[in-house]
Every structure is written in C-alpha cells, then in structure tokens.
Amino acid sequence: MKAKRDDDISRTEPRESRYIKLKDRLTITWFLLPAIALFLIFLVYPIIQSIYYSLFDWKGFGPAVDFIGLGHYIRILTDKIFLKAIGNNLIIVVLSLAIQLPIALMLALVVGRKLRGRGFFRTVFFMPYILSEVITAIMWMFLYNADPDRGFINAIITLIPGLEARAWLGELNLVLPAIFVVLTWKYFGFHMLIYMAGLQNIPTEVEEAALIDGANKRQLITHVTLPLLGGTIRTSVYLSVLGSLQVFALVWIMTKGGPVNASELMSTYMYRFSFIRFELGYGSAVAIVMLIIALIFSLTYRRILARPDYLA
C-alpha cells in the first residue's frame, strides 16, 4: 500500500503536490489546534507559572514580590526531609518493580491462559483498580486500625497466638511497607491487564512451534513468551516507575506523610509546603524539581531501554 502511494505522488505535477500538501497542512493544523490550545493552557502555562513563582518567597496570597532567585532550589536539595522523601519514593519504585510487576506478570500468565473461571478472576483482580484512591485509602485505614476491636487485620492477627496487634500506620518502620501493600493491591490489576494484552499479541503458532520442537512449559515461558513480551514489560515498567514517583492521594489521606515524615513522599512534601505551611513559592520549586526528576527518568529510559524489540 505504502509503496503504491509514494508512486502516485511522484507521478503528479510538482505544483499540484505542493497545493495538496498545503491543503493537508491546513487540515492538520485545524485538527491539532484544540489539542494544542488545551496543552498550552493546562500544561505549559501552569509549568511556566510554577517556575516563575518558585523564584519568589511567596505565601500564596496577594502578588509575589519577594524575589530570591534560586534560593528555594538550594534549600530543597539540602533539606533532609526532602531527601528522605526522594528515598521513600525510590523505595516504592524498587518494591513496585521487584514485587508488584512480577506478581502482575505471573497472574497474567495464569489467567490469560486456559483456566476455568478465568473471566471471574480477571474481574476480581482488576476490581481494586476501578475504586477511587480516596475510597481505597479510607477502606484500608479501617482495615489497618490499631485497635483489634475495630481493625480487621489486627482482629485476625490477634487470633493467632504469639502475634500482637500492631499500629500499621502509626509505627515509623511499618508505615511505608503498609502503604506499599495498598499500592500493590490497587495497581497490580492494571499491570496484569497490560500483560494480558501483550500476551494476546503473541501468535499461538510461535508457541506451538516451540512445543513441537520439544520445549517444556518453563522453557516456553522463559525463552519464547517473555522475550516476545519485552515491549509490553518495558511499557509497564515505565508506567510503574512514573506512577510510583507521583503517588499522592492515597498516602495523603492515610498518613499525610507521617508519622514524622516516615511515609513522606515528594508529592506530600510539596503539598505540605504549598497548602499547609503557606510557602507556595517553595512548594512550586518542589513541583519543578519533581517534574525534572520525572523528565530525566522519562527521557533516559526511552533512550536507553525503550528500543524496538528487533534491536534488543
């Protein structure tokens, strides 16, 4: 098809082709205009505005007048709590990649195949993803309640001799793992769905051929299915890392980044300074730093890892 169309164009008169091109361009511009307008108004403009405010010591009320240059950025990069927040974000990234995605992949391999009642399992696994973050957070706060009379998890645990009720969200070293459990519960279904879509794109002939050549189930998965899923896995890793860097609502509702910054993330840190400590200038600077971190990851990842499959 493509070759034929190229032929057509080469045969037409130059002037006419230019005319068509111009007409095409006009059409393209018209179609792109709404998207570009939305993009500029809701994305580019706020970013520029944030950069502007990040250079001021500004409380968020009235005009910004107290110019301090890059002072906020220096403070951010030397603030122990922000560094801790980055650390917590990285912990969530690593745990997501090491635990959440493999679980999702395993489940996709199981329920993506012939299995009785797979439709039922798919629905059940995907259900947490449909719930809103607020509802998820509040539901898990009930489950995690420190009082065994009120919290389901502690009620179960205290039935087992030798185990004591724990304050899952109130202990400094438990709170982050507790939050990670909720994140995994909520998002593994989404990644499972991505993997299932990837699996559908693998032609059954390839796998049949491997089986005929004498590959066992394990070899089939490690040598045929997984390599062919490469692109899908890379997409899912990409989404998972970016998602982990942006977690907010769930954590803010459950712990507000506490106790004492134990579950502080970059986003909760930004919110605290912008809307609780009334340092919107500083909060804007934090937002810009977050943007830069996500952008650096995004660009390097695409450059280094997101090569097409046939080059891998």
Add this chain to the structure above:
Amino acid sequence: MKKILIYSLITVFTFSMLLIGTSCDKAGEAEEEVTEAVTEAVVEEVEEEEEEEEEEEEPVKFTFWHIQTVAEQALLWHDLADEFMAEKPYVNVDITGYENENFKAKLTTVMQGGEPPDMFQSWGGGTMIEYAEAGLLRDITSFMEEDNWASDTFTTGLSAFKYQDNYYGVPRDMGIVGFWYNTDLFNQAGADIPTTWAELLATCQTLKDAGITPIAIGEGDKWPGAFYWEYLATRIAGEEGFNAAYSRTGSFADESFVEAGEALADLVAINPFQSGFLSALWEADASVAFANGDAAMILQGQWGAGQFESVNADIMDKLGWFPFPEVEGGAGGPYDAIGGGNGFVIGKDAPDEAVEFLKYISSVDSQIKQVELGMAMPVVKGAEVAIEKETDKLIAEGLSKAEYYQLYYDQFFPGAVGSVINDSIQGIFAGTLTPEQCAQAIEDAVAQEMD
C-alpha cells in the same frame, strides 16, 4: 485503519473529559440547589407579603462556612439563618459545614485563589492576621462600635480577632485546654488527680499498673500533642520567657523551652498513650477511645465535652476536668493557660448583611444555646448564666483565674511557623527529635518569619 481507531478513541476521551468537567459542576450545583430550594421557598413566601409594602430591596446572597459536624450544633446555624432570613427576606444565607481538617485545606485553596467565603470559621491570631494583611478580610470595626457590640464581648476573646486596632471578626467561644478524665477509671485504679507534672507521671503509672490506658491522643492531627509542649513551655518559661522569645530578645531554643521538651519526653517514655497514637486522629480515634472508656484522660479544649457526648452519651456522668498540672520550679503561674476558641471572620467582598448576620448570631440568646449544646464557652456578657455543667464551670473558673492567657501557638503564629511547631513536637512523641532539636527547629522557623 488502526490510526483512525486511535484518533477516534482520543477524540472520545477528550470529549468525555470535558463532559466530566461540566457534570462535576452540576453535581456541586445539585447540592447547593437543595439548600437553595429550601431557603428560596421561605424567601418567596415572605416576598409575596412584602409586595404590598412596595419597597423591594435587592436580593443579597452570602456564603457562610462553619466546622460544626455534630448534627444538633450544625442545625443551630441553620435555625439562626432561617430566623435572620425571615426578618430580612431579601437575604439568602448559603451555609456549608466542613469537617475541621477538610475546612482548613479547602479554605487555604480559596484564599490562595483570592476568593474568601463571606463569613467563615476562624481561630483569630497569626493565620487571621496573614489573611488580613493580604487584604482578604473585611474590617468590621465600624460595625462593632455600634450597639456596644465590642464592649459586650469579653476582651480576652476579642483580642485574638484584632489586628492593628481593627477587628476582622468576633469570637463565639473562648476557653482553655485542660485534662478531661474518666472518674470511673480513676476510681477503679485508685488514681489521684495530679496537681504537678511529677504527679501526672505517677498517675499514668498507677493507671497503667491497673491495666488502663492512661491517655488518649490523636497525634496524627499533630495539634493535640502540641498542646502538651506549649503548656509545659507556659509553665516553665512563663509569660516573660515567651514574650522574650517572641520579641526576639530571647530565643525558642533557650533552656526553658528545651526543658519543656524534656518534660514531655519523660511522659512519652512511660508510653501512656493508646496504641497507634502517632497516626490516630482526634475526632475519629482519640475522642472515640476516651468517650468509650478505653482511656482515662485526654488533653483537649473546651469543645471536648460536646464531642464526647456525640460519641457516647454515657460518658457524661463520669466526665471530670482538671487544669494542666504545675511544673515544680517553673517561672509560669499555676493558672496561666493555653487556650483559644472559635469565632467567625468576614471575607473581603462580603455584603453588610453578612456582618449583620454575624452580629445576629453573636446575641446572648444564641450564645446561651451554644453553651447548652456544648459547643462554646460564652464570650458575650450575660451568657455566663447558661453554664450549668460542672466541667464547664471548672473551665470558666480556670479561664477567669488565668493571669496569662496564651493562644495556641499554631494559631498565634503565622501558618508557616505554626505548622513547623506542630511537626517538630510530633518528633518528640515519635522519639525522632530530641528536645534540643525540637526547640531549635521552632526557633529557626520563628527566626525566618519574624527577623
């Protein structure tokens, strides 16, 4: 083909996003419509009657945000608004009630957007001053000079709403923070009411030995724990120490403020709190634990009783109150108090009617109802007669005896400092900050803001 599919998908998504945007607005409107429909019905009725009088006034509408979540208390505002609207049929009061923490979050966003509600909850102090400085509040001094409004209000309460000789709002409630306790649990453990900090530690131990959780606290909210440090600082540093640090001749990192942190660390070391206290919330967890008899004490403001009663009315028979204990060798007097109260301020674009409504709900009658509902300690002369509960009498007595009355630090200071104070004190509760580090963090925040 594929591309067409993708593009049509994108278009559908874009449109659906836009639709979501508009339908959200509609959902918000629907809620308003319910309240509006009720008020409009009243307005229309009276308007018909008024047509005979020929003089028709322009309809006026203003917004009113409060934080009363107990049903009877919220209903009082609606009743008062209905009365007010019946008197002035052209007025429409749009009332919204928020939960405390949600209110603070919501208010911050509208304030940063430069569009304050017309009349809203405030604790006065530093946060209010920030709003006033930014020109977000309306000066109501001229209204307050009429009909003895200002002079009929107790000065301790009113001073929190004053900035540079101007008033931006009025209090409706003024009290002090103290220990609420469960008399049954105290008797059961044979514990005495502590009058000194050392005795309080001993009482906690006695209660623990009897298998009772001594203290409930909602430290996830942070301000309930800050009360401890602030009270200890008031007892140890005293009025002079605080004023020196505040006027920057002294420092919040001075020895007496470190000692306050050390005294608090002594209490934390006994572990007298309910499990999970670091993430517990005042309304959802701590007040429930105390009202259900799962903990013997709780340090809270005058609004405590109303909240406990709404959780479990049985607690009222065994509810006691004692003032924050003295600290041996401290510079502060035994009756010096940390306290504050609730009030309302007026937004910059509010109509005169909003100020008139504020005056209307500040009447002695309204005050008496508020006292009866357990939502206020009176601030208007003549309303004291309504104080009947034994615990309320103790708080009123504590308030009248206080020679030095300090507004809660997180409201006294601007938001940036108040939040650092609350965050740092939580560090002592969690054991992640030493008393020195906590005092230094507070000093740094104050220095950055004030110097």
